[in-house]
Amino acid sequence: MARKSVESFLGKFICGDCEEVMRKIPDSSIDLVVTSPPYADKRDYGSADGTIPPDEYVKWFMPKAKQIHRILKDDGSFVLNISDKVVDNFQHLYVFELLMNLCKKTGFHLVRDYIWYNPATPPNVYSRGGYGRTKKSHEYCFWLAKGETWKFNMDPIRKPYSRDMQKYLQGKGKGDRNQNTRPSTHNFDCEKTWTNNGGSDPGSVIEIANTSSNDYFIKLCKEQQIAHPARFPEKLAEFFILSGSNEGDIVLDPFSGSGTTAASAQRNHRHWMHRYKPRLLQTGNFTIRTRTNRAGRGR
Template structure:
Protein backbone atom coordinates (compact mmCIF):
# COMPACT_ATOMS: atom_id res chain seq x y z
CA UNK A 1 0.00 0.00 0.00
CA UNK A 2 1.43 3.33 -1.08
CA UNK A 3 1.44 6.04 1.62
CA UNK A 4 0.34 9.48 0.46
CA UNK A 5 0.04 12.89 2.08
CA UNK A 6 -3.09 14.89 1.34
CA UNK A 7 -2.10 18.10 -0.44
CA UNK A 8 -2.86 21.39 1.35
CA UNK A 9 -5.58 23.59 -0.04
CA UNK A 10 -8.16 20.86 -0.67
CA UNK A 11 -10.21 21.18 2.51
CA UNK A 12 -13.14 22.95 0.89
CA UNK A 13 -13.35 20.52 -2.02
CA UNK A 14 -13.03 17.05 -0.47
CA UNK A 15 -15.83 14.48 -0.35
CA UNK A 16 -18.11 16.56 -2.55
CA UNK A 17 -19.50 16.44 -6.06
CA UNK A 18 -19.35 19.98 -7.42
CA UNK A 19 -22.02 21.12 -9.87
CA UNK A 20 -19.84 22.76 -12.50
CA UNK A 21 -17.80 22.21 -15.62
CA UNK A 22 -14.85 19.98 -14.78
CA UNK A 23 -12.20 22.22 -16.33
CA UNK A 24 -13.47 25.22 -14.37
CA UNK A 25 -13.63 23.07 -11.25
CA UNK A 26 -10.13 21.65 -11.61
CA UNK A 27 -8.77 25.16 -12.15
CA UNK A 28 -9.64 25.89 -8.51
CA UNK A 29 -7.42 23.05 -7.21
CA UNK A 30 -3.73 23.44 -6.29
CA UNK A 31 -0.96 22.08 -8.48
CA UNK A 32 0.02 18.43 -7.84
CA UNK A 33 -2.74 17.87 -5.28
CA UNK A 34 -4.50 14.73 -6.59
CA UNK A 35 -3.26 11.16 -6.17
CA UNK A 36 -5.54 9.33 -8.59
CA UNK A 37 -7.87 10.43 -11.38
CA UNK A 38 -10.43 7.90 -12.57
CA UNK A 39 -13.00 8.97 -15.12
CA UNK A 40 -15.00 8.14 -18.20
CA UNK A 41 -15.79 11.20 -20.33
CA UNK A 42 -18.54 11.29 -22.94
CA UNK A 43 -17.41 9.33 -26.01
CA UNK A 44 -19.17 11.65 -28.48
CA UNK A 45 -21.25 8.80 -29.91
CA UNK A 46 -24.71 10.30 -29.53
CA UNK A 47 -25.67 9.20 -26.01
CA UNK A 48 -28.79 11.00 -24.71
CA UNK A 49 -27.25 12.93 -21.81
CA UNK A 50 -29.44 15.46 -20.02
CA UNK A 51 -27.01 18.38 -20.17
CA UNK A 52 -24.32 17.53 -22.73
CA UNK A 53 -24.29 17.43 -26.51
CA UNK A 54 -22.73 14.06 -27.36
CA UNK A 55 -22.62 14.81 -31.09
CA UNK A 56 -19.95 17.51 -31.15
CA UNK A 57 -17.86 17.96 -34.33
CA UNK A 58 -14.86 15.64 -33.97
CA UNK A 59 -12.24 18.40 -33.91
CA UNK A 60 -14.14 20.28 -31.19
CA UNK A 61 -14.55 17.14 -29.11
CA UNK A 62 -10.86 16.24 -29.33
CA UNK A 63 -9.79 19.80 -28.54
CA UNK A 64 -11.99 19.62 -25.43
CA UNK A 65 -10.41 16.31 -24.41
CA UNK A 66 -7.00 17.93 -24.84
CA UNK A 67 -7.97 20.74 -22.45
CA UNK A 68 -9.25 18.21 -19.91
CA UNK A 69 -5.98 16.29 -20.21
CA UNK A 70 -3.86 19.40 -19.67
CA UNK A 71 -5.74 20.64 -16.59
CA UNK A 72 -5.84 17.15 -15.09
CA UNK A 73 -2.06 16.85 -15.52
CA UNK A 74 -1.55 20.07 -13.60
CA UNK A 75 -3.47 18.84 -10.54
CA UNK A 76 -2.04 15.29 -10.65
CA UNK A 77 0.88 14.51 -8.35
CA UNK A 78 4.16 13.51 -9.97
CA UNK A 79 3.65 9.95 -8.67
CA UNK A 80 -0.08 9.98 -9.47
CA UNK A 81 -2.12 7.85 -11.86
CA UNK A 82 -4.80 8.86 -14.35
CA UNK A 83 -7.13 6.04 -15.44
CA UNK A 84 -9.18 7.03 -18.49
CA UNK A 85 -12.02 4.78 -19.64
CA UNK A 86 -13.04 5.54 -23.21
CA UNK A 87 -14.77 3.53 -25.89
CA UNK A 88 -16.21 3.99 -29.35
CA UNK A 89 -19.03 2.49 -31.35
CA UNK A 90 -19.08 -0.20 -34.04
CA UNK A 91 -19.32 2.36 -36.85
CA UNK A 92 -16.58 4.56 -35.36
CA UNK A 93 -13.72 2.53 -33.89
CA UNK A 94 -11.21 5.41 -33.95
CA UNK A 95 -12.60 7.40 -31.02
CA UNK A 96 -10.50 5.90 -28.18
CA UNK A 97 -7.34 6.12 -30.28
CA UNK A 98 -8.03 9.72 -31.29
CA UNK A 99 -8.53 10.64 -27.62
CA UNK A 100 -5.38 8.71 -26.74
CA UNK A 101 -3.42 10.79 -29.24
CA UNK A 102 -4.52 14.01 -27.51
CA UNK A 103 -3.48 12.66 -24.12
CA UNK A 104 -0.08 11.66 -25.53
CA UNK A 105 0.81 15.35 -25.60
CA UNK A 106 0.60 15.46 -21.80
CA UNK A 107 1.30 11.98 -20.35
CA UNK A 108 3.20 8.75 -20.64
CA UNK A 109 0.98 5.76 -21.42
CA UNK A 110 2.09 3.36 -18.68
CA UNK A 111 -0.51 0.63 -19.15
CA UNK A 112 -3.39 -0.28 -21.44
CA UNK A 113 -6.09 -2.23 -19.62
CA UNK A 114 -8.93 -3.98 -21.43
CA UNK A 115 -12.22 -3.79 -19.57
CA UNK A 116 -14.15 -6.87 -20.66
CA UNK A 117 -17.91 -6.66 -20.10
CA UNK A 118 -18.86 -10.01 -21.60
CA UNK A 119 -16.89 -13.09 -22.57
CA UNK A 120 -17.64 -16.49 -24.11
CA UNK A 121 -15.19 -19.39 -23.71
CA UNK A 122 -15.68 -22.88 -25.07
CA UNK A 123 -14.95 -25.75 -22.68
CA UNK A 124 -12.46 -27.20 -25.16
CA UNK A 125 -10.35 -24.05 -24.78
CA UNK A 126 -10.52 -23.94 -20.98
CA UNK A 127 -8.57 -27.10 -20.23
CA UNK A 128 -8.76 -29.19 -17.08
CA UNK A 129 -9.98 -26.78 -14.41
CA UNK A 130 -11.94 -28.05 -11.46
CA UNK A 131 -15.54 -26.88 -11.41
CA UNK A 132 -15.71 -25.84 -15.09
CA UNK A 133 -17.64 -28.54 -16.88
CA UNK A 134 -19.12 -26.77 -19.90
CA UNK A 135 -18.92 -23.70 -22.11
CA UNK A 136 -18.88 -20.35 -20.26
CA UNK A 137 -20.73 -17.22 -21.42
CA UNK A 138 -21.02 -14.44 -18.85
CA UNK A 139 -21.62 -10.70 -18.80
CA UNK A 140 -23.78 -8.20 -20.64
CA UNK A 141 -23.37 -6.17 -23.81
CA UNK A 142 -25.58 -4.27 -26.25
CA UNK A 143 -26.09 -6.46 -29.33
CA UNK A 144 -25.33 -4.85 -32.68
CA UNK A 145 -27.89 -5.46 -35.40
CA UNK A 146 -25.46 -5.40 -38.29
CA UNK A 147 -23.80 -7.82 -40.69
CA UNK A 148 -20.68 -5.62 -40.76
CA UNK A 149 -19.84 -5.08 -37.10
CA UNK A 150 -19.22 -7.27 -34.08
CA UNK A 151 -20.94 -6.48 -30.79
CA UNK A 152 -18.71 -4.44 -28.50
CA UNK A 153 -17.83 -6.54 -25.45
CA UNK A 154 -14.91 -4.49 -24.14
CA UNK A 155 -13.65 -0.93 -23.69
CA UNK A 156 -10.23 0.62 -23.19
CA UNK A 157 -8.90 1.78 -19.84
CA UNK A 158 -5.77 3.84 -20.44
CA UNK A 159 -3.40 4.27 -17.47
CA UNK A 160 -1.47 7.53 -17.78
CA UNK A 161 1.30 8.87 -15.56
CA UNK A 162 3.57 11.88 -15.83
CA UNK A 163 6.80 9.92 -16.23
CA UNK A 164 5.87 6.30 -16.97
CA UNK A 165 7.63 5.04 -13.85
CA UNK A 166 4.98 4.98 -11.12
CA UNK A 167 5.18 1.80 -8.96
CA UNK A 168 1.87 -0.05 -8.65
CA UNK A 169 0.35 -2.42 -6.13
CA UNK A 170 -0.27 -5.17 -8.69
CA UNK A 171 -1.31 -7.72 -6.10
CA UNK A 172 -3.86 -5.20 -4.82
CA UNK A 173 -5.98 -6.49 -7.71
CA UNK A 174 -4.32 -9.90 -7.79
CA UNK A 175 -6.02 -13.27 -8.36
CA UNK A 176 -5.35 -16.69 -6.87
CA UNK A 177 -3.33 -19.26 -8.78
CA UNK A 178 -5.33 -21.94 -10.58
CA UNK A 179 -2.30 -24.25 -10.40
CA UNK A 180 -1.20 -24.11 -6.75
CA UNK A 181 2.10 -25.79 -7.62
CA UNK A 182 3.24 -22.41 -8.95
CA UNK A 183 3.38 -21.10 -5.38
CA UNK A 184 7.02 -21.24 -4.40
CA UNK A 185 8.11 -22.40 -7.85
CA UNK A 186 8.75 -18.86 -9.02
CA UNK A 187 10.77 -16.39 -7.01
CA UNK A 188 7.94 -13.89 -6.76
CA UNK A 189 5.23 -16.50 -6.12
CA UNK A 190 5.54 -16.58 -2.35
CA UNK A 191 1.76 -16.64 -1.70
CA UNK A 192 -1.44 -17.65 -3.43
CA UNK A 193 -1.81 -14.40 -5.35
CA UNK A 194 -0.59 -13.40 -8.79
CA UNK A 195 -0.64 -10.42 -11.11
CA UNK A 196 -4.08 -10.16 -12.75
CA UNK A 197 -2.63 -8.71 -15.93
CA UNK A 198 -4.22 -6.10 -18.16
CA UNK A 199 -7.52 -7.85 -18.97
CA UNK A 200 -10.21 -7.13 -16.37
CA UNK A 201 -13.58 -8.85 -16.55
CA UNK A 202 -16.02 -6.50 -14.84
CA UNK A 203 -19.64 -7.14 -15.82
CA UNK A 204 -22.51 -4.76 -15.33
CA UNK A 205 -25.08 -5.75 -12.76
CA UNK A 206 -28.43 -6.71 -14.21
CA UNK A 207 -30.74 -3.69 -13.96
CA UNK A 208 -34.45 -4.35 -14.44
CA UNK A 209 -35.52 -0.71 -14.12
CA UNK A 210 -34.67 2.29 -16.28
CA UNK A 211 -31.08 3.50 -16.02
CA UNK A 212 -30.66 6.92 -14.39
CA UNK A 213 -27.61 7.63 -16.60
CA UNK A 214 -27.01 6.46 -20.18
CA UNK A 215 -23.31 5.59 -19.82
CA UNK A 216 -22.17 4.91 -16.24
CA UNK A 217 -19.46 2.40 -15.40
CA UNK A 218 -19.74 -0.20 -12.62
CA UNK A 219 -18.35 0.77 -9.23
CA UNK A 220 -15.85 -2.09 -9.32
CA UNK A 221 -13.91 -0.46 -12.16
CA UNK A 222 -12.77 2.66 -10.24
CA UNK A 223 -12.30 0.51 -7.14
CA UNK A 224 -9.82 -1.71 -8.98
CA UNK A 225 -8.02 1.35 -10.37
CA UNK A 226 -7.58 2.76 -6.86
CA UNK A 227 -6.39 -0.61 -5.55
CA UNK A 228 -3.91 -0.98 -8.41
CA UNK A 229 -2.36 2.42 -7.82
CA UNK A 230 -2.19 1.95 -4.05
CA UNK A 231 -4.05 3.96 -1.44
CA UNK A 232 -4.57 4.89 2.19
CA UNK A 233 -6.98 7.10 4.09
CA UNK A 234 -5.24 10.28 2.85
CA UNK A 235 -5.46 9.35 -0.84
CA UNK A 236 -7.51 11.81 -2.90
CA UNK A 237 -9.36 10.47 -5.94
CA UNK A 238 -10.80 12.85 -8.53
CA UNK A 239 -13.45 12.11 -11.16
CA UNK A 240 -13.96 15.03 -13.56
CA UNK A 241 -17.06 13.36 -15.05
CA UNK A 242 -18.70 11.96 -11.93
CA UNK A 243 -22.09 11.09 -13.41
CA UNK A 244 -24.12 9.14 -10.86
CA UNK A 245 -21.23 8.64 -8.46
CA UNK A 246 -19.54 5.30 -9.12
CA UNK A 247 -16.06 6.68 -8.39
CA UNK A 248 -17.23 8.37 -5.19
CA UNK A 249 -18.79 5.09 -4.01
CA UNK A 250 -15.55 3.24 -4.72
CA UNK A 251 -13.61 5.83 -2.72
CA UNK A 252 -16.03 5.51 0.20
CA UNK A 253 -15.75 1.72 0.12
CA UNK A 254 -11.95 1.99 0.34
CA UNK A 255 -12.01 4.81 2.92
CA UNK A 256 -10.24 7.32 0.69
CA UNK A 257 -11.19 10.94 -0.09
CA UNK A 258 -12.83 12.05 -3.34
CA UNK A 259 -13.55 15.13 -5.42
CA UNK A 260 -16.00 15.05 -8.31
CA UNK A 261 -17.49 17.32 -10.94
CA UNK A 262 -20.82 16.98 -12.74
CA UNK A 263 -22.69 19.50 -14.90
CA UNK A 264 -26.12 17.89 -14.70
CA UNK A 265 -28.16 18.55 -11.52
CA UNK A 266 -30.22 15.35 -11.86
CA UNK A 267 -27.17 13.12 -12.20
CA UNK A 268 -25.48 14.89 -9.30
CA UNK A 269 -28.56 14.45 -7.09
CA UNK A 270 -28.70 10.76 -7.99
CA UNK A 271 -25.01 10.44 -7.05
CA UNK A 272 -25.54 12.26 -3.75
CA UNK A 273 -28.48 10.00 -2.90
CA UNK A 274 -26.42 6.88 -3.63
CA UNK A 275 -23.64 8.28 -1.41
CA UNK A 276 -26.09 9.00 1.42
CA UNK A 277 -27.42 5.45 1.21
CA UNK A 278 -23.90 3.98 1.22
CA UNK A 279 -22.80 6.03 4.21
CA UNK A 280 -25.96 5.05 6.10
CA UNK A 281 -25.38 1.40 5.24
CA UNK A 282 -21.76 1.54 6.48
CA UNK A 283 -22.66 3.01 9.86
Protein backbone atom coordinates (compact mmCIF):
# COMPACT_ATOMS: atom_id res chain seq x y z
CA MET A 1 0.00 0.00 0.00
CA ALA A 2 1.44 3.38 -1.06
CA ARG A 3 1.72 5.67 1.95
CA LYS A 4 1.28 9.41 1.66
CA SER A 5 3.19 12.04 3.58
CA VAL A 6 1.66 12.80 6.94
CA GLU A 7 1.48 16.51 5.98
CA SER A 8 -1.03 15.68 3.27
CA PHE A 9 -3.52 14.61 5.95
CA LEU A 10 -3.20 17.53 8.33
CA GLY A 11 -6.21 19.68 9.13
CA LYS A 12 -8.54 17.51 7.07
CA PHE A 13 -11.63 15.47 7.64
CA ILE A 14 -11.18 12.38 5.50
CA CYS A 15 -14.27 10.57 4.47
CA GLY A 16 -13.92 6.79 4.60
CA ASP A 17 -13.36 3.68 6.63
CA CYS A 18 -10.72 4.52 9.20
CA GLU A 19 -8.89 1.23 8.84
CA GLU A 20 -8.43 1.74 5.11
CA VAL A 21 -7.44 5.37 5.49
CA MET A 22 -5.00 4.66 8.31
CA ARG A 23 -3.21 2.18 6.07
CA LYS A 24 -2.11 5.17 3.96
CA ILE A 25 -0.57 7.02 6.91
CA PRO A 26 3.16 6.52 7.40
CA ASP A 27 4.59 4.55 10.34
CA SER A 28 5.37 6.40 13.57
CA SER A 29 3.93 9.74 12.44
CA ILE A 30 1.13 10.53 14.93
CA ASP A 31 1.60 11.88 18.45
CA LEU A 32 -1.80 11.17 19.94
CA VAL A 33 -4.96 9.29 19.03
CA VAL A 34 -8.10 10.27 20.95
CA THR A 35 -11.20 8.45 19.85
CA SER A 36 -14.56 7.01 20.68
CA PRO A 37 -15.57 4.20 18.31
CA PRO A 38 -19.18 3.05 18.00
CA TYR A 39 -20.05 0.98 21.07
CA ALA A 40 -21.32 -2.56 20.61
CA ASP A 41 -24.97 -2.89 19.66
CA LYS A 42 -25.41 0.87 19.77
CA ARG A 43 -26.29 3.01 16.82
CA ASP A 44 -26.17 2.06 13.20
CA TYR A 45 -24.22 4.92 11.65
CA GLY A 46 -25.15 3.77 8.16
CA SER A 47 -21.79 2.18 7.41
CA ALA A 48 -21.15 -1.27 6.00
CA ASP A 49 -20.27 -2.33 9.56
CA GLY A 50 -23.81 -1.66 10.82
CA THR A 51 -24.03 -2.25 14.57
CA ILE A 52 -21.32 -4.42 16.04
CA PRO A 53 -22.52 -7.30 18.27
CA PRO A 54 -20.69 -7.41 21.63
CA ASP A 55 -19.35 -10.92 20.96
CA GLU A 56 -17.76 -9.70 17.72
CA TYR A 57 -16.48 -6.39 18.96
CA VAL A 58 -12.88 -7.39 19.68
CA LYS A 59 -12.53 -9.04 16.28
CA TRP A 60 -13.94 -5.90 14.64
CA PHE A 61 -11.67 -3.50 16.48
CA MET A 62 -8.32 -5.32 16.49
CA PRO A 63 -7.28 -4.59 12.87
CA LYS A 64 -7.95 -0.91 13.55
CA ALA A 65 -5.91 -1.11 16.75
CA LYS A 66 -3.03 -2.57 14.76
CA GLN A 67 -3.07 0.45 12.44
CA ILE A 68 -3.28 2.87 15.36
CA HIS A 69 -0.27 1.21 16.97
CA ARG A 70 1.72 1.32 13.73
CA ILE A 71 1.11 4.99 12.97
CA LEU A 72 1.78 6.26 16.50
CA LYS A 73 5.23 7.58 17.27
CA ASP A 74 7.25 5.58 19.77
CA ASP A 75 6.25 7.99 22.55
CA GLY A 76 2.69 8.30 21.23
CA SER A 77 -0.49 7.57 23.17
CA PHE A 78 -3.89 6.16 22.32
CA VAL A 79 -6.88 7.24 24.40
CA LEU A 80 -9.89 5.00 23.90
CA ASN A 81 -13.28 6.19 25.15
CA ILE A 82 -15.67 3.26 25.30
CA SER A 83 -18.56 1.80 27.24
CA ASP A 84 -20.22 -1.58 27.60
CA LYS A 85 -23.76 -2.86 27.90
CA VAL A 86 -25.89 -5.39 29.71
CA VAL A 87 -26.49 -8.59 27.73
CA ASP A 88 -28.58 -11.47 29.09
CA ASN A 89 -28.84 -9.75 32.45
CA PHE A 90 -25.12 -9.22 32.99
CA GLN A 91 -22.67 -6.57 31.94
CA HIS A 92 -20.88 -7.85 28.84
CA LEU A 93 -17.11 -8.10 29.11
CA TYR A 94 -16.14 -6.97 25.60
CA VAL A 95 -14.55 -3.74 26.87
CA PHE A 96 -12.24 -5.63 29.21
CA GLU A 97 -11.58 -8.33 26.65
CA LEU A 98 -10.62 -5.58 24.19
CA LEU A 99 -8.33 -3.96 26.73
CA MET A 100 -6.58 -7.28 27.37
CA ASN A 101 -6.13 -7.80 23.64
CA LEU A 102 -4.83 -4.27 23.08
CA CYS A 103 -2.15 -4.88 25.69
CA LYS A 104 -1.39 -8.57 25.22
CA LYS A 105 -1.71 -8.81 21.43
CA THR A 106 -1.24 -5.35 19.93
CA GLY A 107 1.51 -4.37 22.35
CA PHE A 108 0.02 -1.29 24.01
CA HIS A 109 0.82 -0.53 27.65
CA LEU A 110 -1.97 0.63 29.95
CA VAL A 111 -0.95 3.96 31.48
CA ARG A 112 -4.16 4.71 33.39
CA ASP A 113 -7.78 3.65 33.23
CA TYR A 114 -9.78 6.87 33.51
CA ILE A 115 -13.43 7.04 34.38
CA TRP A 116 -15.46 9.72 32.67
CA TYR A 117 -18.27 10.40 35.14
CA ASN A 118 -21.25 12.14 33.60
CA PRO A 119 -23.40 13.50 36.43
CA ALA A 120 -26.02 14.48 33.86
CA THR A 121 -26.72 10.86 32.83
CA PRO A 122 -30.52 10.76 32.56
CA PRO A 123 -32.54 8.14 34.46
CA ASN A 124 -33.19 5.00 32.41
CA VAL A 125 -34.79 1.57 32.85
CA TYR A 126 -32.32 0.68 35.60
CA SER A 127 -33.30 3.72 37.62
CA ARG A 128 -36.55 2.03 38.62
CA GLY A 129 -34.46 -0.52 40.52
CA GLY A 130 -36.13 -3.54 38.95
CA TYR A 131 -33.03 -4.90 37.20
CA GLY A 132 -30.84 -5.21 40.27
CA ARG A 133 -28.50 -2.37 39.42
CA THR A 134 -28.27 1.37 39.07
CA LYS A 135 -27.98 3.25 35.83
CA LYS A 136 -24.40 3.46 34.57
CA SER A 137 -23.20 7.03 34.86
CA HIS A 138 -19.63 6.57 33.67
CA GLU A 139 -17.66 5.47 30.66
CA TYR A 140 -14.04 4.33 30.37
CA CYS A 141 -11.15 6.23 28.88
CA PHE A 142 -8.15 3.94 28.61
CA TRP A 143 -4.86 5.75 28.15
CA LEU A 144 -2.51 3.40 26.33
CA ALA A 145 1.11 4.05 25.43
CA LYS A 146 2.80 2.60 22.41
CA GLY A 147 6.22 2.41 24.01
CA GLU A 148 8.09 2.61 27.27
CA THR A 149 7.83 6.41 27.47
CA TRP A 150 5.01 8.80 26.66
CA LYS A 151 4.28 12.50 26.90
CA PHE A 152 2.49 13.71 29.97
CA ASN A 153 1.77 17.28 31.10
CA MET A 154 0.14 17.59 34.50
CA ASP A 155 0.01 21.39 34.71
CA PRO A 156 -2.73 22.04 32.12
CA ILE A 157 -5.09 19.56 33.80
CA ARG A 158 -4.54 20.43 37.45
CA LYS A 159 -7.68 21.24 39.35
CA PRO A 160 -7.92 24.24 41.66
CA TYR A 161 -6.81 23.60 45.23
CA SER A 162 -9.54 23.32 47.83
CA ARG A 163 -10.20 26.46 49.85
CA ASP A 164 -8.51 24.87 52.87
CA MET A 165 -5.46 24.06 50.79
CA GLN A 166 -5.33 27.57 49.36
CA LYS A 167 -5.33 28.96 52.90
CA TYR A 168 -2.71 26.44 53.96
CA LEU A 169 -0.43 27.50 51.12
CA GLN A 170 -0.72 31.06 52.41
CA GLY A 171 0.34 29.82 55.86
CA LYS A 172 -3.18 30.16 57.27
CA GLY A 173 -6.08 27.92 58.21
CA LYS A 174 -5.94 24.22 59.08
CA GLY A 175 -2.77 22.14 58.82
CA ASP A 176 0.74 22.83 59.97
CA ARG A 177 3.38 23.68 57.38
CA ASN A 178 6.23 23.14 59.86
CA GLN A 179 5.04 19.60 60.54
CA ASN A 180 4.13 19.03 56.89
CA THR A 181 0.57 18.28 57.94
CA ARG A 182 -2.07 19.00 55.36
CA PRO A 183 -5.45 20.55 56.14
CA SER A 184 -6.89 17.02 55.88
CA THR A 185 -4.42 16.03 58.72
CA HIS A 186 -2.47 13.71 56.38
CA ASN A 187 1.27 14.08 56.74
CA PHE A 188 3.51 14.65 53.76
CA ASP A 189 6.80 12.88 53.38
CA CYS A 190 8.76 14.82 56.00
CA GLU A 191 11.74 15.37 53.74
CA LYS A 192 9.60 17.56 51.49
CA THR A 193 7.84 20.81 52.08
CA TRP A 194 4.64 21.36 50.17
CA THR A 195 4.99 23.70 47.25
CA ASN A 196 2.29 25.49 45.36
CA ASN A 197 2.04 23.78 41.97
CA GLY A 198 -0.85 25.91 40.83
CA GLY A 199 -3.41 23.20 41.47
CA SER A 200 -3.76 19.58 42.50
CA ASP A 201 -3.57 16.28 40.66
CA PRO A 202 -7.07 15.85 39.17
CA GLY A 203 -7.05 12.09 39.75
CA SER A 204 -8.50 9.45 37.47
CA VAL A 205 -12.20 10.33 37.64
CA ILE A 206 -13.04 13.02 35.13
CA GLU A 207 -16.35 14.64 35.93
CA ILE A 208 -17.91 16.31 32.92
CA ALA A 209 -21.63 16.68 32.45
CA ASN A 210 -22.54 15.82 28.89
CA THR A 211 -24.85 18.73 28.37
CA SER A 212 -24.07 20.53 25.18
CA SER A 213 -27.48 21.71 24.15
CA ASN A 214 -26.40 25.33 24.02
CA ASP A 215 -23.03 25.05 22.33
CA TYR A 216 -22.17 26.54 18.96
CA PHE A 217 -22.17 23.20 17.13
CA ILE A 218 -25.64 22.28 18.39
CA LYS A 219 -26.90 25.72 17.45
CA LEU A 220 -25.65 25.16 13.88
CA CYS A 221 -27.16 21.68 13.81
CA LYS A 222 -30.52 23.00 14.94
CA GLU A 223 -30.44 25.60 12.19
CA GLN A 224 -29.69 22.86 9.64
CA GLN A 225 -32.00 20.32 11.32
CA ILE A 226 -29.19 17.79 11.68
CA ALA A 227 -27.23 16.39 14.60
CA HIS A 228 -24.67 13.76 15.54
CA PRO A 229 -26.24 11.40 18.10
CA ALA A 230 -23.18 10.41 20.14
CA ARG A 231 -20.77 13.27 20.66
CA PHE A 232 -18.46 13.39 23.61
CA PRO A 233 -17.88 16.73 25.38
CA GLU A 234 -15.03 18.82 24.07
CA LYS A 235 -13.69 19.06 27.64
CA LEU A 236 -13.11 15.31 27.63
CA ALA A 237 -11.00 15.46 24.48
CA GLU A 238 -9.23 18.51 25.87
CA PHE A 239 -8.20 16.71 29.07
CA PHE A 240 -6.23 14.17 27.03
CA ILE A 241 -5.00 16.55 24.32
CA LEU A 242 -3.53 18.95 26.89
CA SER A 243 -2.01 16.23 29.05
CA GLY A 244 -0.93 13.83 26.30
CA SER A 245 0.48 16.10 23.61
CA ASN A 246 2.31 19.38 23.08
CA GLU A 247 1.61 22.36 20.86
CA GLY A 248 2.36 21.54 17.23
CA ASP A 249 1.80 17.78 17.75
CA ILE A 250 -0.46 15.73 15.50
CA VAL A 251 -3.74 14.45 16.94
CA LEU A 252 -5.83 11.88 15.10
CA ASP A 253 -9.41 10.80 15.74
CA PRO A 254 -10.18 7.77 13.54
CA PHE A 255 -13.88 7.80 14.54
CA SER A 256 -14.31 11.52 14.48
CA GLY A 257 -18.08 11.81 14.19
CA SER A 258 -18.89 15.48 14.50
CA GLY A 259 -15.23 16.46 14.91
CA THR A 260 -15.11 17.24 18.62
CA THR A 261 -11.49 16.11 18.92
CA ALA A 262 -10.51 18.29 15.96
CA ALA A 263 -12.19 21.32 17.50
CA SER A 264 -10.27 20.83 20.73
CA ALA A 265 -6.99 20.14 18.92
CA GLN A 266 -7.42 23.31 16.87
CA ARG A 267 -8.25 25.37 19.93
CA ASN A 268 -5.19 24.01 21.70
CA HIS A 269 -2.74 24.58 18.83
CA ARG A 270 -2.31 20.99 17.70
CA HIS A 271 -2.49 19.69 14.16
CA TRP A 272 -5.38 17.34 13.61
CA MET A 273 -6.69 14.75 11.18
CA HIS A 274 -9.96 12.91 11.36
CA ARG A 275 -11.78 10.07 9.68
CA TYR A 276 -15.46 9.82 9.35
CA LYS A 277 -17.94 7.69 7.54
CA PRO A 278 -19.52 8.98 4.31
CA ARG A 279 -23.00 9.21 5.78
CA LEU A 280 -21.80 11.83 8.22
CA LEU A 281 -21.09 14.09 5.30
CA GLN A 282 -24.76 14.91 5.58
CA THR A 283 -24.68 15.58 9.27
CA GLY A 284 -22.70 18.65 9.92
CA ASN A 285 -19.05 18.37 9.04
CA PHE A 286 -19.60 20.66 6.07
CA THR A 287 -18.57 23.72 8.00
CA ILE A 288 -15.04 22.56 8.72
CA ARG A 289 -14.37 19.81 6.26
CA THR A 290 -12.00 21.63 3.95
CA ARG A 291 -10.44 23.93 6.49
CA THR A 292 -6.75 23.29 6.98
CA ASN A 293 -5.05 24.19 10.18
CA ARG A 294 -1.61 25.10 11.32
CA ALA A 295 -0.85 24.80 14.98
CA GLY A 296 -1.09 28.17 16.66
CA ARG A 297 -3.38 29.74 14.11
CA GLY A 298 -7.04 30.08 13.43
CA ARG A 299 -8.43 30.13 16.93
